[in-house]
Amino acid sequence: MTASPAPRAAAQRAATIRALQTALAAEHTAVYGYAVAGAHLAGPRQQVVTRGWIAHQQARDTLIAMVAALGAQPVPASATYQLPFPVRDAQSAAALLALLEDGLATAYLGVVALTSDRLRLFGAHGVRTAALRATGWRGSTLAFPGLQPAAGG
């Protein structure tokens, strides 16, 4: 509480970089996952997945610029990603996309915890967008997107 301004600013900057890097890693994963899932979707859902794939690339680029502006090295995409389950049809593709969006909601909630108003609202926008997309893929809503179920209510 009595930390002098300089170390506190450094700690805040480090926390900001950490939260943005986590969101960036989640966007990298989404870009990969949308490409995988898109191969199993047809018709209107194929169009939605393509739009989502492009939107996640744009979000990724935004986060790369934000991290770089803070003087840090943006985390790169992994060479490979382990899928949580085999994606073989439209149903498992939609389930993967819903799960990816849940992960994004969690990652953007980390940005909401930062003290800057601007970043907080940016994070909240990310959580909302992820929850809306997850709802589209799942056909139902979560009570607390991005958060674990309450312990004991």
Add this chain to the structure above:
Amino acid sequence: MGQLTRRGLLSAAAALPLAAAGCQGLRVLGTPPRPLPDVAVLRTATDGETVLIAQYTAVLAAQPGLAGLLDPLLGQHRAHLDRLRARLIVPPGAATPSASPRPHVQVPPGAAAAQAFLQRAERAAAQALTGGLTAASPSLAQLLASIAAAEASHALLLGPSRRAR
């Protein structure tokens, strides 16, 4: 997730050393030395959920055919209210915060109009929660952002493409 919780705890601990004593950053909300803005934000948020629950209840009474769509959403609002209330520590002797009277709800006639009415209510609620974000502590801001995202998602499910026939 573990990271999120830890970050929330750390920020709470920076503001209030007592936070380290409890496992949930929020338990310290009612603690002196000074009133926290979280209390006002929480009251507004719990009032908003109370109104939404009353609106859903009124629509369900008027349009029981919507139960399949609305019951899960109403259940999530009850979960929101519980989780928000769990963060409000009321000092002994203070008036209970949850004693607000049930608001009167005017439901428009017809299933589609009633559904659209709830959709507007969800959107307005999500916007109101987002408005309180910057005044809240980090961990409360996360809860508000999550609930706002849930309410925006409810509005999506209440949209015309899924509207009652």
